[in-house]
Amino acid sequence: MMKKTMAVIMAAVFMAASLTGCNTGNLAGTDTTGQAPDKKIIRVSESFALQTLNPHLDYQGWYTSIYGVTETLFYMDDQSTLTPLLAESAKADGTLWTITLKEHTSFSNGDPVTPDMVIRNLKAAGEINTRFADFKDYTYAVVNQKTFTIDTKKVYPMLLNDLASPELAITDLDHSGDMKSELVATGPFVVSSFEPGGTIEVARNEQYWNGRAKLDGAVFYYMPEAGTSMMAMQNGELDAYTSVTSDAAEQYRKEPEKYKLTTIPxxxxxxxxxxxxxxxxxxxxxxxxxxxxxxxxxxxxxxxxxxxxxxxxxxxxxxxxxxxxxxxxxxxxxxxxxxxxxxxxxxxxxxxxxxxxxxxxxxxxxxxxxxxxxxxxxxxxxxxxxxxxxxxxxxxxxxxxxxxxxxxxxxxxxxxxxxxxxxxxxxxxxxxxxxxxxxxxxxxxxxxxxxxxxxxxxxxxxxxxxxxxxxxxxxxxxxxNKITVTRNGVSGVAENNPFDFYFLNADTDMD
CATH class of the missing domain: 3.10.105.10 (Dipeptide-binding Protein; Domain 3)
Structure with a gap:
């Protein structure tokens, strides 16, 4: 037990050193705590080590969604209701779905989101993700500059729910390379630094189609040990994280002047x-x-x-x-x-x-x-x-x-x-x-x-x-439960949304 405790403490010490050193150095104006005094940079821990930025592969899209980098045609709101995001509307006639995109949607490089690019993304996901394999076999057609159709070949009313899955994120396939280390997508943030299996930094997408993000950016640190996240939070080196353990939650509840704890099924x-x-x-x-x-x-x-x-x-x-x-x-x-x-x-x-x-x-x-x-x-x-x-x-x-x-x-x-x-x-x-x-x-x-x-x-x-x-x-x-802790003054980290694949968004803010 003593060895395990010492291992957690040493991991925390090493993590603290990295937080105050080079890991946040790419964010201009950082001070000795890792926080940028002239910028709003939220610091978060994640227990999953992302190896590639390709959202279509396995469950990688969960994390690019958490980072606020990728978006889907639809999303799930706090009441588990399917809501249009990149899409404006959808209607079904038997097996044929007609989907219209919102007029002003665009990628972070300014290029518009087109039906052709959406179709290419859905097919690409179907090719490499077995859970969405049907998407490679559907029949697609472009109707006009903002409308396309999907023929599922058999009646499938859950299609729009699939289109809210973060693995079906819409990316600019022409300018994202192989998406291992670079990604052009539609979210309110863009990847500014990516270390496979380690720290990921994002910055505000200055061309975000759905309004200016309130934060300048975020840093997501890989911390597989729950105890390390707790120590970092208590040491002032994190601003928020989810998957809080019951022991940590008990500690945070004792200091309501410092922390806000949100627990939802x-x-x-x-x-x-x-x-x-x-x-x-x-x-x-x-x-x-x-x-x-x-x-x-x-x-x-x-x-x-x-x-x-x-x-x-x-x-x-x-x-x-x-x-x-x-x-x-x-x-x-x-x-x-x-x-x-x-x-x-x-x-x-x-x-x-x-x-x-x-x-x-x-x-x-x-x-x-x-x-x-x-x-x-x-x-x-x-x-x-x-x-x-x-x-x-x-x-x-x-x-x-x-x-x-x-x-x-x-x-x-x-x-x-x-x-x-x-x-x-x-x-x-x-x-x-x-x-x-x-x-x-x-x-x-x-x-x-x-x-x-x-x-x-x-x-x-x-x-x-x-x-x-x-x-x-x-x-x-x-x-x-989805248990989220935030430092007081931090808000809008999807803490009231029951789905684990949402976190950073344009409305996320901090004092």
């Missing part, structure tokens, strides 16, 4: 699957009445927020309900089902103790969640036997060998409910491995797959998830 979900092939309705309902998500939220110390369904309650497709925890009601259900409480405090029937196999894997705090659920179930007289697996997809998810199967995944990938629903509730889906079957739900999923109206999509999603809750097929526990 994000999009990564902790949930469990209830196996209908092994436990009847009474037992599954008793489990759901026993698991207390609010208490679990407290034990996980601010890193998660309890949830009713898989999506944020602020999203239009997050309007579902579930019964409040009630251990007394859970016991009554079991007793009505023929169970009696034995001398050890566990329910049994026909001489057999009600023993539940709770399978989990250790990442994403699921080990802690499993232990907490075990204790809660014990209070209701249910024995939970914990089984930890390294590879859930290759073990209990694949085999169905569980009574309760814990899992964690991003539920809201791009402001649309279909991805999570299709992965967990559709017949044959990988995480519909607990025997859930409902013909009405399958019919509604088919409608959701092709429904273009956003209000109707939200209604269908709410109805589908509500059925899963009512039939005690799943238990939705908590959404991981």
């Amino acid at each position: 994000a999009t990564r979900l902790q949930f469990y699957i209830l196996n209908e092939n092994r436990q009847n309705e009474a037992v599954r309902k008793a489990i759901n009445l026993t698991v207390d998500a609010k208490t679990i939220e407290g034990y996980l110390n601010g890193t998660v927020s309890e949830t009713v369904g898989p999506f944020s309650p602020t999203a239009p497709y997050g309007k579902v309900t579930k019964a409040k925890p009630d251990v007394t009601a859970a016991k009554a259900l079991l007793e009505a089902d023929g169970y009696t409480l034995n001398s050890d405090g566990y329910y049994e029937k026909d001489g057999k103790v009600l023993s539940i196999k709770l399978a989990y894997y250790a990442a994403r705090s699921l080990d802690t969640l499993a232990a907490l659920m075990q204790e809660q179930l014990k209070e209701a007289g249910i024995m939970a036997v914990l089984t930890c697996e390294e590879d859930p997809d290759g073990t209990y998810i694949a085999t169905g060998d569980f009574d309760i199967g814990l899992f964690c995944m991003i539920a809201d990938k791009a402001g649309d409910p279909y991805y999570f629903i299709s992965c967990t509730l559709k017949d044959g889906a990988p995480y519909n491995c607990g025997g859930f079957q409902n013909e009405q739900v399958q019919s509604e999923i088919l409608k959701l797959e092709t429904e273009a109206d956003t209000k109707e999509r939200a209604r269908l999603a709410d109805q589908i998830i509500q059925t899963a809750i009512d039939e005690n097929a799943f238990g939705y526990v908590a959404l991981f």
Whole structure:
């Protein structure tokens, strides 16, 4: 433990030296703290080491978006609502989408954003990013100087949500080289210095199409250790960062005169699957009445927020309900089902103790969640036997060998409910491995797959998830929080947006 502590301290000392030395030297007028006295330069830490500036590759676009360098045709606002950005409008006629760009959009070199360049970007992303491979096969056509069409060849209402994904950022492919170390894009900032695997500096895009950025620039330092970011923040060497740990958050809360801490539910979900092939309705309902998500939220110390369904309650497709925890009601259900409480405090029937196999894997705090659920179930007289697996997809998810199967995944990938629903509730889906079957739900999923109206999509999603809750097929526990700390006087770092790929923007400011 002592060696680890010393390693963190030495890393912080080395980082502090780099902050006050050459790393900020490219920003004119920096003083001994790394801050430019005559310029607004925000200093931020990131735990991911960017190796290339190509936003189309893997998840690199998340970070060029965080840096305020790249933009997409659409974006997700703080309420998880799809909103036009570079695009002015879009409409669908069957498989044919017509998209019109805003009149004044341009790249940082002053060149206009054209339909032809947008099409080339979408195809380029499809060629190198398997998650968007369909984009290389779509049929495109330029209509006029600001309008183009995409034929998806089959009805695909989630297209615009895809176009809000940061991997589909629009860049000037003619002037960005291979995009490994240089990038011409449309965002309010431009890359001024890039060290692969290290520090990245950005400066104001003086030709930004959507108004002048309030900051002169920013420096993003690579700090993989959470403790290093905390020390740097406390030493006055950072102005903001996200992914704040619960321990660090507790410290920042003690000094409200220095720091502002913003905690909101994000999009990564902790949930469990209830196996209908092994436990009847009474037992599954008793489990759901026993698991207390609010208490679990407290034990996980601010890193998660309890949830009713898989999506944020602020999203239009997050309007579902579930019964409040009630251990007394859970016991009554079991007793009505023929169970009696034995001398050890566990329910049994026909001489057999009600023993539940709770399978989990250790990442994403699921080990802690499993232990907490075990204790809660014990209070209701249910024995939970914990089984930890390294590879859930290759073990209990694949085999169905569980009574309760814990899992964690991003539920809201791009402001649309279909991805999570299709992965967990559709017949044959990988995480519909607990025997859930409902013909009405399958019919509604088919409608959701092709429904273009956003209000109707939200209604269908709410109805589908509500059925899963009512039939005690799943238990939705908590959404991981997006925790952002800023020095007082810093504002507008997308701290209220649940998506992790937003941070720096034209409205970001500091005193």
